Amino acid sequence: MQLARAFLIRLLTTLVTLFGVAVIVFFVIRVVPGNPIAMMLPPGASDADIARLKALYGFDKSIPQQFVIWLSGVLHGDFGTSITRRQPVLDLVLNRLPATIELAGMALIIATIIGGFLALTGTRLRGTKTEAAIDVGSGMALSIPDFLWGLLMILLFGVLWPVLDISGRVTPSLQLPFTTQFYLTESVLRLRFDLWRDIAGHMLMPALALAIPLSAIIGQLLKQSLKETMHLDYVTLARTKGYGENHVILREALRNAILPTLTLIGVQFTFLIGGTVIVERLFSYEGLGNMAIDAVINRDLPLIQGIVIVFALLFTLINLAVDMCYALLNPRLRHG
Amino acid sequence: MAEVTTDARGLVKRRLGLRLWLSGGWLLVLTLAAVFAPLLSPHDPLSQDLLGGRIPPMFFPGADPTYPLGTDSLGRDVLARLLYGGRIALIVALVAGLATCVIGSALGLIAGYFRGWPDMVISRLIDIWMAFPPVLFAILLIAVIGPGLTSIILAIVVIDWTRFARVVRAEAMAQGAMDYVASAQVAGRTRAGTMLAEILPNVLPTVVALLTLEMGIAVIVEAILSFVNLSISTDDPTWGGMISEGRTSVYQAWWVLVFPLVCLFLTVLSFSQLGEGLKDRFDPVLR
Amino acid sequence: MTDRPFLEISQLTARLKGSGTPLLRSVDLAVPAGSVHGLVGESGAGKSMIGKAILGILPRSVEVATGAIRLDGTDLQSLPPAERRTRVGALTALIPQDPLTALNPSRRIGPQITDRLVDILGWDRARAVDRARQLLAEVQLPDPDRILRSYPHELSGGQRQRILIAAAFAAEPRLIIADEPTTALDVTVQKQILRLIREMQERHGTAMLFVTHDLGVVSKVCQSLSVLYAGKIVESARVEDFFRAPAHTYSRALLAASPRYTDPHGSLMPVPDEVMQAVRAEVAAFDEGRAAHV
Numbered sequence: 065m066q067l068a069r070a071f072l073i074r075l076l077t078t079l080v081t082l083f084g085v086a087v088i089v090f091f092v093i094r095v096v097p098g099n100p101i102a103m104m105l106p107p108g109a110s111d112a113d114i115a116r117l118k119a120l121y122g123f124d125k126s127i128p129q130q131f132v133i134w135l136s137g138v139l140h141g142d143f144g145t146s147i148t149r150r151q152p153v154l155d156l157v158l159n160r161l162p163a164t165i166e167l168a169g170m171a172l173i174i175a176t177i178i179g180g181f182l183a184l185t186g187t188r189l190r191g192t193k194t195e196a197a198i199d200v201g202s203g204m205a206l207s208i209p210d211f212l213w214g215l216l217m218i219l220l221f222g223v224l225w226p227v228l229d230i231s232g233r234v235t236p237s238l239q240l241p242f243t244t245q246f247y248l249t250e251s252v253l254r255l256r257f258d259l260w261r262d263i264a265g266h267m268l269m270p271a272l273a274l275a276i277p278l279s280a281i282i283g284q285l286l287k288q289s290l291k292e293t294m295h296l297d298y299v300t301l302a303r304t305k306g307y308g309e310n311h312v313i314l315r316e317a318l319r320n321a322i323l324p325t326l327t328l329i330g331v332q333f334t335f336l337i338g339g340t341v342i343v344e345r346l347f348s349y350e351g352l353g354n355m356a357i358d359a360v361i362n363r364d365l366p367l368i369q370g371i372v373i374v375f376a377l378l379f380t381l382i383n384l385a386v387d388m389c390y391a392l393l394n395p396r397l398r399h400g
Numbered sequence: 401m402a403e404v405t406t407d408a409r410g411l412v413k414r415r416l417g418l419r420l421w422l423s424g425g426w427l428l429v430l431t432l433a434a435v436f437a438p439l440l441s442p443h444d445p446l447s448q449d450l451l452g453g454r455i456p457p458m459f460f461p462g463a464d465p466t467y468p469l470g471t472d473s474l475g476r477d478v479l480a481r482l483l484y485g486g487r488i489a490l491i492v493a494l495v496a497g498l499a500t501c502v503i504g505s506a507l508g509l510i511a512g513y514f515r516g517w518p519d520m521v522i523s524r525l526i527d528i529w530m531a532f533p534p535v536l537f538a539i540l541l542i543a544v545i546g547p548g549l550t551s552i553i554l555a556i557v558v559i560d561w562t563r564f565a566r567v568v569r570a571e572a573m574a575q576g577a578m579d580y581v582a583s584a585q586v587a588g589r590t591r592a593g594t595m596l597a598e599i600l601p602n603v604l605p606t607v608v609a610l611l612t613l614e615m616g617i618a619v620i621v622e623a624i625l626s627f628v629n630l631s632i633s634t635d636d637p638t639w640g641g642m643i644s645e646g647r648t649s650v651y652q653a654w655w656v657l658v659f660p661l662v663c664l665f666l667t668v669l670s671f672s673q674l675g676e677g678l679k680d681r682f683d684p685v686l687r
Numbered sequence: 688m689t690d691r692p693f694l695e696i697s698q699l700t701a702r703l704k705g706s707g708t709p710l711l712r713s714v715d716l717a718v719p720a721g722s723v724h725g726l727v728g729e730s731g732a733g734k735s736m737i738g739k740a741i742l743g744i745l746p747r748s749v750e751v752a753t754g755a756i757r758l759d760g761t762d763l764q765s766l767p768p769a770e771r772r773t774r775v776g777a778l779t780a781l782i783p784q785d786p787l788t789a790l791n792p793s794r795r796i797g798p799q800i801t802d803r804l805v806d807i808l809g810w811d812r813a814r815a816v817d818r819a820r821q822l823l824a825e826v827q828l829p830d831p832d833r834i835l836r837s838y839p840h841e842l843s844g845g846q847r848q849r850i851l852i853a854a855a856f857a858a859e860p861r862l863i864i865a866d867e868p869t870t871a872l873d874v875t876v877q878k879q880i881l882r883l884i885r886e887m888q889e890r891h892g893t894a895m896l897f898v899t900h901d902l903g904v905v906s907k908v909c910q911s912l913s914v915l916y917a918g919k920i921v922e923s924a925r926v927e928d929f930f931r932a933p934a935h936t937y938s939r940a941l942l943a944a945s946p947r948y949t950d951p952h953g954s955l956m957p958v959p960d961e962v963m964q965a966v967r968a969e970v971a972a973f974d975e976g977r978a979a980h981v
Contacts (some may be wrong), residue, residue, distance in 0.1 A: 077527065084528035095544050191747065207613075207672030208665065209620050211627075215643060215661050223650050230650075297788040301851075304742045305803040306776015308769065319793045331530075338533035340623050346647070356536050357628055360543045368540065376531040395793055395838040 067391070074387070078380045085376040088132065093365050094127050097293075099355030101224060117400035121147065121366070134369070138210040143373075144366035148359070153370035157352065161374065162245035163233055164344070164351035168337050170248070170267055171274035175336075178275065179282025187284070187290040187313055198283070206280035210339040214346045229266045231348035238262060270347045274336050281332050282325070296320075323394055334379040414515055420677035423670035430667060434487040441480035442466055445637040449475030454653045466655055469653045472645055476661055481637035485660065488638050489667065491549065492622045496556040497615035503557060505563025505607050512563065512572025513595045522565065529561035529562045542630040556618050563617075564610055569601040616671030623664055639664050691760065692717035693894045694741070694862055699754030701733075701918075710736055710749060712919040712973060719913075720861065723888060723895040725926070727941070728915035734898045736862040736918070741896070743768075743775055748910065776807045780855035782865040782884070786847035786872070790839040797835035800854045808858055820837035822853035825890075826883060845876040849883065856887055862894045869904070881907065886962060902945040906930055914938045917970045937966040 121144075122133055137144060143153035186198045200256045222230035234240065234247060238259065248267065250261040270274045293299065294317050302316045341353030348354070352371060359367040431442060449471070456463050457470040457478070464471075469478040511522035541555040575581065576599060584594050617638075625639025627647075645663040646657025694717065701711040711733050717918060726734040735883040739745045740762070741756055758778055763771050776808035783789040800822070801815035810818075816835070826849040838915045839847060848868065855863050865884060869877040885908050888895050897909055905912050906926060913923040914935065922935040933939045940958040 077524075080524065081527045081531050084524065085531050085819075088528065089540075092544055145553065157454060203676060204669060204673070207616065207669060207676075209617075209668070211624055212661070212665055212668065215647070215657070216665075218647070218650065219654070219658065219661070223654055297783055297785060298791040300744050301781060301783055301789050302791075302802075303744050304776065304779070304781040306773045306807040308772060311806075316791055316794075320791070323793075334530070338535060341533050341535045341539075342627070345628060353533070353536065356533075357539060360536075360539050361628075361630075363543070372532065372536065372540075375533045375536065379531045393793075396840050 074384065078384065080238045081380060082373070082376055086135065086138075086373060087131070089369055089372045090131050093368055094130075095097065101364075121145070138373070143370040146359075146364055146367040148367070153366050156355065156367065157370050157374050159245055159388055160350065160352040160355050163247070163349065164337070164340050164353060166248045167267060167271055167349065167351060168247060168274070168345070170271040171278070171336055174271055174275035175278035175282055178279035179286060182279070182283030183286035183290060184313060184318075186287045187294065187317075188309060190291065196288075202280035202283050204276045206284070208277065210273045210277060210336075211342050211346065213276050214271055214343050215275055216267045217269045218346070228269050228280050230269065233350045234259075234263050235266075255335060266347075266349070270343045270349055271341075273343050273346075274339050278332055278336050281331055285325040285328055286321060289325050290317055293317040293321045319393075323390065326390050326393070327386055330383055333386075334382055337375070337378060337382070402495055417677075419673045421678070424674040426670045427674070430486055430663075433483055434490050437480075437483040441477065441483050442468075444475035444478045444519070445476065445480040445484040450599075451475065453552060454649070454656075456653075457655045457659075460552065469659050470653070472642070472656045473649050473653065476637075478642070478656060481642055482639070482659055482663060483610050484637040485639045485642060486663065488549070488636070489619045489622060489664075492552060492556070493615040493618045493667075493671070494620075496604055496618040497611055498551040499553065500557045500560045500614055500618070501564055501607060501611045504561035505568045505603075507561065508565035508568030509572050509595060509599065512569035513576050513599055514591070515573075519569075526562045526565055526569075529559075532559075534559045535621075535624060538625060539628060539630055546629055552622055556621050556624070560614065560617065563614065564607065567610060568603050571606055572599050575599050575602050605679065606679060609675040612671050612675035612678060616675075617667040617675070619664065619667055619671070693720040693759055694896065695755075695757040696737070696741075697755050697757075699737070699740060699756065700751055701736060701745065702752055704748050704750050709974065710918050711740070711975075712970070714754070714920055716913060716920070716923070718862070718894050718896055720894050721856065721892045722911065723897055723909045724896045725909035725912035726896060726915060727900065727902060727905055727912055732915040733918035734900075735866055737915075738781070738866055738896060738898055739968070741769060741775070741862075742779065742781060742864060744769045753814045773807055776803060777858070778860055779862045779864060780860040782852055782855045782863060782868045784867045784871055785843050786844050786851055789851055790847055792839050794838075795835070796837050796842075796850055800835070800850065800857055803854075803858050810882065818857055819853070822857050823850070825856075825887065825939070826850070826853045828853070844872060845880065848872060848876075848880055852880070852884060852887060856891055856893070860893060862896065862898045863888070864898070866931065867900070870899075873881040884908065891906065902942060914941065919970055919973060921966065921969070925958050936962050 115124070118210075122130055125133070134144065141154065143157070145151065146153050146156055149156060170321070182198050182202060186195045187197050207350070218230050223229045229235070240247065240259070241254065241256070244250055247263045248260065251257070251263055290313065296317075299312055299316045302312050340351060341356060344351040344354040345357050352374065356368065356371045356375075358364075359371060452464070452467075452471055452475040453473050455467050455475075458465070458468050460470075464641070467477055467479070469482065471477055472481070507522050510520040537559045538555045541558055542551055545551045545554065572595075581594060581598050583667045584598050585591070589597065622638065623640030623643060626638040627644045629641075629644065642660040643657060643664070646653070646655075646660065650657050696714055696716040699711055699714040699716075700709065702709045704819070714733075714737060716724070716737070718791070720838050726737060728734045736745070736749070737938070740751060741758075743763070745751070754764070758774070761774070763775065766774065782879070787831065797816065797819060800819040801810075801812070804810040804815040804818060805812055819835060820831045823834055828834055828846060828849050834842070834846075842850070852868075868884060872880060881904060887893075888908075895908075897905070901907060909926050911925050912929060913920045914937065915921070916937055922933065922938045924934065927937070930942070933942055937958070940962040944958050
């Protein structure tokens with residue numbers, strides 16, 4: 065009952081947040097100087113042509129009126145039409161979103177593996193120089209943002225030792241038999257490992273750039289939490305049963321240590337997705353963020369609106385998912 | 401094992417001291433270089449020489465001793481652009497960092513100490529801000545208000561004030577619940593007076609550490625905005641602009657990318673390590 | 688009862704790493720198989736430290752300097768760490784002080800009882816679960832199957848302490864170390880748990896080292912006891928002899944200071960200052976004597 069109530073409140077604040085994002089984007093971009101309509105038409109178009117186009121995109125109405133029209137459209141699943149690409153915004157976004165989701169997902173997996181490894185090693189070797197080295201190293205790694213890691217990797221693995229592709233999502237000459245935009249996932253499902261190699265090869269550097277700071281954060285938080293857990297009575301009791309250090313860390317401490325770090329990692333993951341915008345640009349990766357920058361540069365108002373709303377939706381959904389994971393993993397909440 | 405433990409702790413402490421010195425040293429060098437950029441640069445950062453494009457840096461075949469770090473594809477001196485770019489980076493770091501800090505901390509302090517409706521409004525705003533991808537938000541703002549140094553500083557303040565507001569709000573709430581605050585009020589201080597006299601000094605160490613961190617972030621945001629060609633102007637020498645140019649010609653002239661990247665790396669790292677170091681110095685629990 | 692005691696500690700000295708502050712001063716102790724030995728002292732006297740030294744769970748800041756801990760004749764200190772661990776795990780068990788923190792909150796009760804049987808002793812799972820059920824019945828917990836499926840937070844403190852007792856006896860250890868097993872419980876539950884521990888100990892014939900600050904508890908559970916002050920054993924005696932005529936002045940004062948074990952409403956007397964001074968001087972003299980030898 066209480067859980068249901070908490071969930072309802074959570075849902076309401078989420079809706080308020082999304083509405084706030086919509087209002088802010090909508091009004092901010094209406095202030096954009098430069099007439100998007102003028103840019104669409106060949107020079108020397110008549111005033112009548114301009115007026116007709118304006119009416120077509122709804123720019124002839126007042127800004128609050130435009131907002132109401134746009135919002136009711138969104139609620140019906142209509143995000144409007146892109147000015148530069150002349151396609152429904154929703155189609156464009158859904159076409160690009162899978163690329164960004166796969167990139168962020170791969171980055172999260174890499175970050176979890178590296179971060180988990182660092183935390184476990186640091187806990188296992190606590191008090192030694194290895195732990196001190198992990199602390200110093202991850203302290204530095206997390207203060208360098210994804211943008212710089214991406215550039216560093218371009219230099220290292222694109223130029224100095226050119227083993228990976230530095231731009232795009234897939235080699236353009238390849239024939240892709242895919243029906244969805246989840247290239248990486250679908251290449252595995254279709255057992256086309258030749259394509260998988262190419263796609264993963266393109267994705268590895270941007271994913272690593274995004275993953276390195278997050279892995280350092282995960283490593284630090286989890287290690288701190290593990291260290292606190294290792295002092296608890298039930299861990300000591302497990303030692304008296306004859307279990308070794310590795311077993312004690314993995315089976316007794318880890319699960320309880322993960323819980324408090326989980327919420328923090330959820331927030332950090334939304335930061336990572338925010339980072340895809342510039343990292344996709346850096347690697348010319350055809351995802352949502354890259355399209356967003358193009359949309360801003362081209363003053364494609366409907367497209368900007370649509371993309372920002374989708375990002376906001378993604379962020380709030382992740383936070384919701386993290387809270388649910390927390391409830392699922394915590395037996396106290398599960399049975400309470 | 402005891403020896404190892406104390407050893408490791410000593411190691412961390414010594415490293416901390418060393419890191420503080422190294423990062424402070426680099427920032428000092430950078431400041432001096434930026435101040436004396438006109439004296440140090442052998443060439444004008446804007447003058448082009450299309451015949452002298454892509455000259456490699458010192459010690460590489462084909463190098464020109466008057467261009468110690470080489471030239472870019474338009475024949476502009478990389479060293480000069482680096483020095484003048486450092487000026488812009490430092491100005492952005494200082495002004496944007498401080499402005500973000502003051503505005504964000506003030507809002508956080510108000511929300512965390514007064515609670516009630518100001519907290520409702522500010523917390524809701526923070527939630528909304530957290531749902532924006534910050535880089536996209538900054539790019540959008542620059543597109544709206546137009547490029548230029550002021551725009552960049554403004555954009556950084558607008559996207560990043562939540563970093564301070566969130567932390568300061570939480571700290572102010574924790575401090576506000578303590579007994580000494582109640583006793584200050586019993587002693588007859590006003591609410592605002594208590595906030596400034598009792599709460600502010602206690603959140604200051606955290607704020608200072610965040611400030612240095614924010615300066616590093618401001619440098620990065622400026623570089624990112626220059627990278628997508630939305631910063632000052634395409635001609636002005638900025639590290640981000642140089643990186644953008646270097647990225648496209650990385651196979652022909654790696655040095656155009658490498659030197660500004662190294663500067664950016666060291667600067668961002670120095671700011672954050674300085675913040676960590678200051679936090680440890682100020683933190684009475686750790687000391 | 689065999690000729691040689693099951694647990695035999697000789698000249699055990701432990702100290703803080705770095706500063707070298709002594710925590711245990713040449714402790715000698717012997718617990719015959721199947722008998723219960725009490726360890727009494729004020730908090731900080733090092734009584735828990737002895738149990739931790741046997742179990743190999745001393746804090747990282749503490750090291751054993753000299754001495755031997757023999758379990759069934761084998762000196763644990765001479766064994767390689769992994770072997771020491773499994774040997775201790777197979778031969779001994781701990782009943783911890785606080786039942787609220789001694790069970791892993793994210794694991795079900797069942798595996799927390801059976802894990803040692805399966806992993807360390809190599810039983811098959813079905814047999815281990817049967818054993819757990821039987822033990823839960825022995826500690827008088829109704830509906831064992833439900834309890835095996837429960838998480839700790841679904842059970843009361845008294846129930847959890849019964850589970851910890853069941854878990855301690857599950858592997859038929861030869862020695863159980865009970866570290867103030869009733870202090871964290873409320874008074875009515877304390878008595879039941881104490882009775883339960885004694886019943887279980889008698890039924891299984893397990894030797895026990897019973898750490899407590901309560902002489903009343905010692906008189907009910909133990910056959911012999913040692914009194915500790917500042918990590919030094921000032922007196923070891925059979926329980927009947929001790930309560931009839933404690934030999935050491937500190938023991939006498941401690942006995943007088945305890946809530947009368949026979950009469951809970953009796954008056955309380957603090958340990959007199961001169962006794963404290965005497966026992967402190969004794970410890971200091973001991974340290975000097977050691978220093979002179981070294």
